[in-house]
Amino acid sequence: MSVPEPGARWRDAAPEFLAEREGQIRRLGRQVTELQFGRSSMVTVLGEPGTGRSALIRATVARAREAGLLAVLARCSPAEADLRYGVVSQITSGLAGTGYLAFARRLWVEDQPAETLIPALCGEFVALARNHPLLIALDDAQWADEESKAWLAAMTHRLRGVPILLVQARALGEGEGGTTGSATEPGPVPHSVIHVPPLRERGVRQVILSRYTGPVDGAFVTAATEATGGSPAALLAVLDHFAHASLSPVARYVPVLLERAAEVSGDRVAESLSRLPADALALLRVMAVCENGLGFDLLTSLASPKTMFPEQALSVLVRLGLVTDGEDPRPVSPLIAEMALAGMDVGERQALATRSVELGYRAVIPEDRLARLLLNARPVGAEWVVDLLRRVARRRRLHDDHEGAAALLVRALREPVGGEQRQRLLIELAMTEVGHSPATSDRRFQQVLLNSGPEVPVAVLVRAADLLNSRGDASATYRAVATAYARREGDAADVGSLAAIGWLAQNDCTSDPVLPVPSFPDPPDRSGDPVQAGIAAWMLAVRGERMSRARELARTAFQLKGEDQPFGPRIYAAKTLFFADEVAEAVIGLDEVLADARRCGARVPAALALIQRSRCEMRRGNLGQAMGDFEAARAELPLTSWHPRVVPYFVAMEARLHLAGQSVEKAEQVLAQELPSGADQGAAWGTLLYARAKVRMELADPEAALRDINECGRLVLARGWTNPAVLSWRSVAVAAHSACGNTEAARQLAMETVERAREWGAPSTLGLAHLGASRVLSGAEATSELERAVRILRDSVSRDSYARASAELIMASGEHPGALSLLEEATRKIPMPSGGLTEKVVEERAPTPNETRHLLTVQEERIAGLAAAGRSNAYIASILSVSVRTVELRLTGIYRKLAVTSRNELAPLLAPAPRNMGD
Numbered sequence: 055m056s057v058p059e060p061g062a063r064w065r066d067a068a069p070e071f072l073a074e075r076e077g078q079i080r081r082l083g084r085q086v087t088e089l090q091f092g093r094s095s096m097v098t099v100l101g102e103p104g105t106g107r108s109a110l111i112r113a114t115v116a117r118a119r120e121a122g123l124l125a126v127l128a129r130c131s132p133a134e135a136d137l138r139y140g141v142v143s144q145i146t147s148g149l150a151g152t153g154y155l156a157f158a159r160r161l162w163v164e165d166q167p168a169e170t171l172i173p174a175l176c177g178e179f180v181a182l183a184r185n186h187p188l189l190i191a192l193d194d195a196q197w198a199d200e201e202s203k204a205w206l207a208a209m210t211h212r213l214r215g216v217p218i219l220l221v222q223a224r225a226l227g228e229g230e231g232g233t234t235g236s237a238t239e240p241g242p243v244p245h246s247v248i249h250v251p252p253l254r255e256r257g258v259r260q261v262i263l264s265r266y267t268g269p270v271d272g273a274f275v276t277a278a279t280e281a282t283g284g285s286p287a288a289l290l291a292v293l294d295h296f297a298h299a300s301l302s303p304v305a306r307y308v309p310v311l312l313e314r315a316a317e318v319s320g321d322r323v324a325e326s327l328s329r330l331p332a333d334a335l336a337l338l339r340v341m342a343v344c345e346n347g348l349g350f351d352l353l354t355s356l357a358s359p360k361t362m363f364p365e366q367a368l369s370v371l372v373r374l375g376l377v378t379d380g381e382d383p384r385p386v387s388p389l390i391a392e393m394a395l396a397g398m399d400v401g402e403r404q405a406l407a408t409r410s411v412e413l414g415y416r417a418v419i420p421e422d423r424l425a426r427l428l429l430n431a432r433p434v435g436a437e438w439v440v441d442l443l444r445r446v447a448r449r450r451r452l453h454d455d456h457e458g459a460a461a462l463l464v465r466a467l468r469e470p471v472g473g474e475q476r477q478r479l480l481i482e483l484a485m486t487e488v489g490h491s492p493a494t495s496d497r498r499f500q501q502v503l504l505n506s507g508p509e510v511p512v513a514v515l516v517r518a519a520d521l522l523n524s525r526g527d528a529s530a531t532y533r534a535v536a537t538a539y540a541r542r543e544g545d546a547a548d549v550g551s552l553a554a555i556g557w558l559a560q561n562d563c564t565s566d567p568v569l570p571v572p573s574f575p576d577p578p579d580r581s582g583d584p585v586q587a588g589i590a591a592w593m594l595a596v597r598g599e600r601m602s603r604a605r606e607l608a609r610t611a612f613q614l615k616g617e618d619q620p621f622g623p624r625i626y627a628a629k630t631l632f633f634a635d636e637v638a639e640a641v642i643g644l645d646e647v648l649a650d651a652r653r654c655g656a657r658v659p660a661a662l663a664l665i666q667r668s669r670c671e672m673r674r675g676n677l678g679q680a681m682g683d684f685e686a687a688r689a690e691l692p693l694t695s696w697h698p699r700v701v702p703y704f705v706a707m708e709a710r711l712h713l714a715g716q717s718v719e720k721a722e723q724v725l726a727q728e729l730p731s732g733a734d735q736g737a738a739w740g741t742l743l744y745a746r747a748k749v750r751m752e753l754a755d756p757e758a759a760l761r762d763i764n765e766c767g768r769l770v771l772a773r774g775w776t777n778p779a780v781l782s783w784r785s786v787a788v789a790a791h792s793a794c795g796n797t798e799a800a801r802q803l804a805m806e807t808v809e810r811a812r813e814w815g816a817p818s819t820l821g822l823a824h825l826g827a828s829r830v831l832s833g834a835e836a837t838s839e840l841e842r843a844v845r846i847l848r849d850s851v852s853r854d855s856y857a858r859a860s861a862e863l864i865m866a867s868g869e870h871p872g873a874l875s876l877l878e879e880a881t882r883k884i885p886m887p888s889g890g891l892t893e894k895v896v897e898e899r900a901p902t903p904n905e906t907r908h909l910l911t912v913q914e915e916r917i918a919g920l921a922a923a924g925r926s927n928a929y930i931a932s933i934l935s936v937s938v939r940t941v942e943l944r945l946t947g948i949y950r951k952l953a954v955t956s957r958n959e960l961a962p963l964l965a966p967a968p969r970n971m972g973d
Contacts, residue, residue: 063267064297071264072109073286074257078248082114085219085246089187090121094213094243099223101250103375104287104322107223110250111193114221118189124149124182125189130197132329132370141202142175145190149182172205179209180216187217195222196373213243225375252284261286262303265293273305281315291318323393326374333360334367335394338376341384342391343403344410347427350383352413356406407431421446425462433469440466440475444482451486451655459655460486473509477502481518485656488525492695496527503534512548516585519555520620524658526697528562528736535559539574550577551585555622558589562699562737564773579603584614588623591630598777598814604630612643617650621659628666633779635816637670637851638919644670645920661690665707673818675853677714684711699736701729706738706745713745714854718752725749740769740781747786756793763787778811779819785826792830800830818855821847825859837866910948917944918952922960 072079078099085095101107111127118125126148134140182188190209192198198206209220226249253261258279262270282288292314293303301307327335340357348356354364362370371377376390385391395403407430414424415438425446428439443466450459463483471479484498499522503515515538523531535556542549556574577590579600588611594604611627614620624647631640644663651660664687671680684707693704705724712721725746733739743766750759766783778784784807791800804827811823821843828839840863847856910918920930927945931938949955952963 062296062300062302064293064300065265065267071261072106072113073260073264074253075106075110075250078110078250079113081246081248082110082221083117085221086114086118086121086123086189089118089123089189089217089219092187092217094216094218096210096213096220096243096245097222097248098245099221099248099250100226101223102226102252102285104285105250105252106286107250108193109286110248111191111221111223115189115191118219123189124186125191127191127193130192130194132197132374135197135199137199138201139199139205141192141198142205168201168204172208175205176208176212179218180212183216183218187219189219189221191221191223193223195224210243225373253279253286253289254284255279257286258282258284258289261289262293265290265297266303268302271304274303274308274311277308277311278303278315281312282318288315288318288322291321319389320393323376323390326376327393329374330376331362331367331370333357333362334370337364337367338371338385338390338394339398340406340410341377342394343406343430345384345391345426345430347423348410348414348417348419350381352410352417352419356410356413403430404432408434422449429461429465435470440469440471440479444479447482447486448655452652456486456489456655460490473507474511474514477506477510477514477518481514481521482655484518485521485654485658488658489691489695492525492697496522496525496530496697500530500534503538506538512542512552515542516548516551516555516620517618519552520622521656521658523555523559524622524662525695526700526736526738528559528699531559532556532563536574548583548585550581551583551620553577554586554589555620557593558622558626561773579607581607582610584611585620585623587611588614588627588630592626595630595633596773596775596777596780598779598810601634601815605634605636608634609639612646615646615650617654617656619650621647621651621656621663625659625662625666628663632666632670632673633777633814633816633819635818635851637673638915639923641667641670641916642919642923642925645916657691661687664690665704668707668711672711672714674851677711680714681711684708698730698732700738701733702736702742703738705729706741709745709749713748713752718749721745721749722753737769737773740766740783743769744781744783744786747783747790751786751789751793756790759786760790760794763790776810777814777819778807778823779814779816782807782819782822784810785822788826788830797830804830817846817850818852821850821852821859822855825855825862828862837863840866910951914944914948914951917941918948918960921945921948921957 082097082099085097088095099107099110108129115125115127126145128141128144128148130141137143179188179190192206195206206220206222209218213220255275259270259275262275262278278289278292282292292311295314296303296307296310299310301310327338330338336357337353340353344353344356350364350368368377368383372379372383376386376394377383378386385394398406407427411424411427411431411434414427421442425443428434428443443462447459447462447466450456450462460483463479463486467476467479467483480498480502484495484502487498488495499518502518503522506515519531519535519538522534535552539549539552539556542552553574554577557577560574576593577586579590579594581587581590587607591604591607591611594600594607608627608630611623614624624643628640628643628647631637631643644667647663648660648667651657651663664683668680668683668687671677671683688704693701696704705727709721709724712718712724725742733742743762747759747763747766750756750762763783763786766781767787770781770783775781784803788800788804788807791797791803804823808820808823808827811820814820824839824843824846828836828843831839840859843859844856844863847859850856917930927938927941930941945957948960952960954960954963
C-alpha cells in the first residue's frame with residue numbers, strides 16, 4: 055500500500071464537473087431557451103461510453119427545472135430492453151412525481167394494440183405540453199424497448215406547434231445523421247446532433263484540478279489522458295483511488311495511474327459482459343476465438359443463437375460498445391476478447407478454433423484469414439496446414455512482419471512433422487526471428503545441426519551452418535558444425551561442404567582463449583563443389599596465393615543459384631573477386647545473392663551482400679552508391695541483431711566511408727561509439743583497429759595509430775591473412791613508422807608490402823603498395839616507385855588511387871624522363887584541379903576497356919555488366935528495382951555511347967584490360 059504524503063490535498067466531495075463541454079452546454083442551453091419561448095425541437099447527443107453524455111443530459115434537465123419548465127429524465131438499460139413500454143412508463147412515473155396527477159393513473163392496458171395505444175399516449179403528452187412546456191430526456195436511448203421507440207417516433211411527428219423538447223443520448227454509431235455543430239431538419243421540427251468527444255489534456259487537467267487543490271504535473275496529465283482514453287468516467291474512478299490512497303497527481307505515481315486505469319477498463323468491460331444475454335456472449339466468444347478470420351455468416355454457424363436472431367445478438371454487442379459495427383464485426387479491443395474468453399477453458403477454446411478452421415477451409419476463405427484461425431487451433435494433422443502456414447509466413451516476411459511470420463511458423467511446428475521437413479521449418483523460423491530474437495535464432499540453427507538424424511540430408515545442415523555463421527557467432531558455429539561433421543564424416547559425399555563452413559568458423563576463432571578441437575581440413579582448391587570452391591577461393595585470397603586459381607574457384611561458387619542454396623560461399627567468392635580487381639563481376643554475383651536472400655527473407659546474408667557491394671562501389675569511386683548500399687545494409691538488420699564479433703566490421707566500414715568523403719570528424723565520432731561486450735573477439739576487430747589507425751593518422755597522432763595498426767597486424771597474421779588486398783595494414787604502418795621517425799622499419803615494411811602484393815598480382819593492390827613505398831623513399835627511388843604505381847593503377851578499378859598516384863607524380867616529376875608520358879596519360883583519365891597544371895592535348899586513340907567503363911554512369915555500368923553476363927532485361931530490372939522499360943532505354947543509351955549494336959558486343963569492351971605488373 056502507498057504511504058500517504060503531506061502534499062496530497064484531495065477535496066472530500068465535488069459537484070459534477072463538465073470539463074471541456076462548454077460548447078455542448080451552450081447549445082443545449084439555447085434549446086431550453088427556445089422551449090421557454092414555446093418552440094419545439096429535437097437533440098441527439100452522441101458519444102462513446104464514459105465520455106459524459108449522461109452528465110450533459112442531467113445538466114440540461116436541471117437547467118430546465120431551474121427555469122420553471124416541466125422536465126423528466128428516463129434511463130434506458132439492457133435489462134429493460136424487452137419490457138414493453140418500459141421507457142414510457144418511466145416518463146409517466148417521473149411526471150407523476152412532479153405533481154401532475156393526470157399521469158399517475160395507468161394509461162394503457164397490456165393487450166391494447168399499439169395502433170390505438172400509441173396515438174392515445176401521444177395525445178396525452180401533447181395536451182400536457184400545451185399548458186406546460188415539456189422537456190423529455192432519454193439517456194442510453196439505444197436500449198429503449200421497441201414499443202417505446204415506436205411511441206417516440208410517433209411523437210416526433212406531433213411536435214410542430216407544441217412546446218416539447220426531445221433530447222436523446224446515444225452511443226456513438228447509434229445516433230442519427232448530422233455533423234458536430236450543424237443542425238438538419240429531417241422531420242417536422244429542427245433536429246440537432248451534438249457530439250461528445252473524449253477529453254483532451256486541457257480537459258483532463260480541469261477535472262483533476264476540480265478534485266485536487268495542489269500542483270499537478272504535466273507528465274501526469276499526459277499519462278492520464280492516454281491511459282483513460284479521455285474518458286471522464288474512467289478518470290474520476292482513477293482519481294477516487296488516488297484520493298483514497300492520499301497520492302498526489304505527480305510524475306512518480308504514473309505507474310500507479312496506469313495500473314489503476316487498466317483495472318478501471320477491465321471493470322467496465324466486466325460490467326458490460328455481465329449484462330450480456332447468453333446468446334450474445336456466445337457470439338462474442340466465437341468472434342474472439344476466430345480473430346476476424348470468418349465473416350459474420352460463418353460465425354453464426356459456429357454459435358447459432360438459441361433464443362435470439364443473430365442480428366439481435368450482434369446489435370446487443372454493438373450497443374454495449376463491445377463489438378465494432380459494419381460488415382465485418384469484431385471485438386473493439388484485445389481486452390474485451392480476452393475477458394470474454396476468460397470463462398472458457400483452454401480445451402473449449404481450442405475445440406472452437408478447430409471447428410472454425412474446418413469451416414473456413416471448406417468455405418475457401420482467404421489464406422491469411424485461415425492462418426489466423428490456425429494459430430489458436432489444435433494440430434489438424436492435414437498436409438495442407440504446414441504448406442499454407444509457410445506460404446503466409448513468407449508473405450508476411452516480405453512485408454516486414456517478421457514477428458507475425460514467426461508465430462505462424464511456430465504454429466506449423468506443432469503439426470506432426472518430422473525429419474527433413476521439420477528441420478527446414480526450423481531454419482525458416484530461425485531466419486525469421488533473427489531481427490527481434492537473434493539469440494533464439496542461433497539456438498534454432500544449432501538445434502538443426504545437433505539434433506538431425508541420418509534421414510536429414512547434409513545439404514540441410516550446410517544451410518543451417520551457413521546461416522548460423524553469417525550472423526557472426528563463430529565459436530557456436532564451430533562447436534555445432536564439429537559435432538555434426540563428426541557424426542556424418544564418411545557417410546555423405548557432400549560432408550566436405552559442412553567442413554568448409556567449419557573452416558571459416560575455425561579461422562575466426564583462432565585468437566579465442568581456448569580453440570575447440572578437432573580442426574577441419576582445408577577446403578580442396580580443386581573441388582568441383584561450389585560451396586567448397588567459394589571458401590577455397592577465399593582461403594587462397596587471404597593467403598595471397600594463386601590469384602588466377604582463386605578467381606576460377608570464385609566463379610565456380612556462383613553456380614549456386616536460388617534461395618535454397620548457401621549464401622556465405624557466394625559472398626566470400628565475391629570478396630575474392632573484389633580482391634582480384636574483378637569488381638564488376640563481384641557486384642553481379644552480389645546482386646544475385648541479394649535477390650535470392652530477399653526472396654526467402656534471409657536478412658543476414660542480404661545485409662552482408664549489401665555491405666560488400668558498398669566496398670565494391672567505394673573501390674570504384676562511387677561514394678554516393680557506396681553510402682546508399684551501406685545504409686541499406688543497416689536498414690536490412692539493426693546493429694543490435696548482429697553478434698558482437700561482427701559489429702566492429704559495420705562500425706569500421708562506416709568510418710572508412712566518412713574518410714573517403716573527407717569527413718574525418720564524423721569518422722572519429724563513429725569510432726568513438728560504445729561497442730557491445732565481446733566485440734574484440736573476432737576478426738572484425740582488426741578492421742576496426744585499421745580504420746581507427748587511419749583516422750588517427752589523419753588527426754596527426756602517429757604514435758596512437760602505430761599502436762592500433764600493430765595490434766591489427768598481429769590479429770590478421772594470426773589468422774594467416776597475409777594478402778595486402780584483404781587489409782592493407784602494412785601501408786598504414788609504413789606511414790605511421792615514417793611519421794614517428796622509424797625510417798628503416800618503414801622501409802622494410804614498404805618493401806614487404808610490395809613483395810606480398812606482387813605475389814598476389816591484383817593491379818590495385820600492387821599499385822597502392824608501390825605508391826606507399828614511394829612515400830618512404832627519396833630521389834630517383836621514390837620517382838621510380840611512383841611511375842610503377844601510375845602505370846599499374848592505370849587500368850585498375852581503383853579510380854581514386856590512380857588519381858592520387860598521378861597527382862603525386864605530377865608534383866614530383868621535375869625533369870624525370872618518364873614523367874611526360876605518364877603525365878599525358880594521367881590528364882586523359884582524370885580531371886586536373888582548377889588553377890592547376892595545364893592539361894596536355896594528346897592524340898586520340900582507341901579506348902581501353904577500363905576507359906570504356908569511364909564513359910558510363912554507375913547505373914549504366916551495372917546494367918552493361920549484367921547484360922554482358924547474359925542476364926535478361928526482366929532479371930536486371932528486378933535486381934536494380936527499376937522497370938523493364940527503364941532497362942531497355944538505358945541499354946539503348948549504352949549502345950550509343952560505346953558504338954555497339956547489341957549486348958553480344960559488350961563483353962569484349964567490359965573485359966579486364968591486359969595488365970602490366972611493372973618490374
